[in-house]
Amino acid sequence: MIPFMFGTVGAPLSTPKKPGGSVGAIQHLASLGLYAFELGWVQSVRVSEETCHAIREAAKAYNVQISVHAPYFINLNADDNEWQKSRKRLMDAAYYGALAGATDIIFHPGSYFSMPPSEVLPKAIKRLEGCVRELQEMGTRVTLRPETMGKSAMLGSLEDVLEMSKALPEYVQPCLDFAHLHARTGTGALNTREEWLRVLDQVAETLGADALQSLHIHLSGIEYSEKGEKNHLKLEESDLNLKGLFTALYEKKCTGRILCESPVLEEDALLMKQRWIEWFGE
Numbered sequence: 001m002i003p004f005m006f007g008t009v010g011a012p013l014s015t016p017k018k019p020g021g022s023v024g025a026i027q028h029l030a031s032l033g034l035y036a037f038e039l040g041w042v043q044s045v046r047v048s049e050e051t052c053h054a055i056r057e058a059a060k061a062y063n064v065q066i067s068v069h070a071p072y073f074i075n076l077n078a079d080d081n082e083w084q085k086s087r088k089r090l091m092d093a094a095y096y097g098a099l100a101g102a103t104d105i106i107f108h109p110g111s112y113f114s115m116p117p118s119e120v121l122p123k124a125i126k127r128l129e130g131c132v133r134e135l136q137e138m139g140t141r142v143t144l145r146p147e148t149m150g151k152s153a154m155l156g157s158l159e160d161v162l163e164m165s166k167a168l169p170e171y172v173q174p175c176l177d178f179a180h181l182h183a184r185t186g187t188g189a190l191n192t193r194e195e196w197l198r199v200l201d202q203v204a205e206t207l208g209a210d211a212l213q214s215l216h217i218h219l220s221g222i223e224y225s226e227k228g229e230k231n232h233l234k235l236e237e238s239d240l241n242l243k244g245l246f247t248a249l250y251e252k253k254c255t256g257r258i259l260c261e262s263p264v265l266e267e268d269a270l271l272m273k274q275r276w277i278e279w280f281g282e
Contacts, residue, residue: 003255006273007036012266030062036257045092056101067104068097075110076124109146109155132171150180150229162206183224196248215256
């Protein structure tokens with residue numbers, strides 16, 4: 001059995017117009033043999049409870065695992081006024097995501113604003129603690145997943161997301177975007193089996209070996225400069241060493257979900273799944 005569920009961030013491009021929407025996307029993904037779907041609520045959370053229930057029922061019927069990509073406009077390092085807006089976006093994604101059957105809420109952590117990470121992280125963790133307390137009070141059980149980011153100016157290095165997760169391990173875990181980690185170096189580094197093994201060892205050492213059994217991964221090809229990420233690319237048009245990465249994941253016996261963010265969502269998601277089977281079997 002393949003140790004990862006493969007899928008897309010956002011609806012597959014080939015989703016039929018009827019029934020359309022997230023329910024149609026779930027049905028279409030399942031028909032393709034893809035069983036993970038990340039709801040792309042990246043601009044705002046504008047969804048009714050009725051729609052959330054329909055998404056949950058469809059996911060259950062088609063055995064598709066659901067997560068949410070929260071709005072881009074979240075910043076754990078914002079000033080107090082802007083933080084209230086960011087916080088609402090994150091909490092809305094968590095509340096409605098849970099109604100829709102999502103187990104994981106992925107979000108971009110924000111910007112350093114030229115401050116050192118050592119100053120930013122305590123503030124970020126304190127704010128996440130407040131979000132977790134509210135989720136507990138609401139009885140909303142989801143995992144908040146700060147995503148590793150592709151630019152060095154952004155809050156979201158591997159170390160950043162691991163520290164956030166270590167502080168709140170029951171409610172916060174990383175979203176590992178390996179393309180972003182590769183691009184963040186600005187040099188083409190972090191692209192070999194050996195380097196990926198060290199990344200996975202760092203995750204296990206910081207969060208425990210069990211963290212490798214519930215990975216939430218974003219993946220695509222990526223274009224970058226010395227400043228980091230520029231654009232997502234098709235896998236086969238990029239220098240991302242997919243076999244090196246997948247070999248590291250295989251050797252460490254990792255499990256979880258791999259969500260594709262390339263410009264050809266389902267095409268590359270299926271390519272990833274096919275490559276895994278080709279290299280390691282089912």
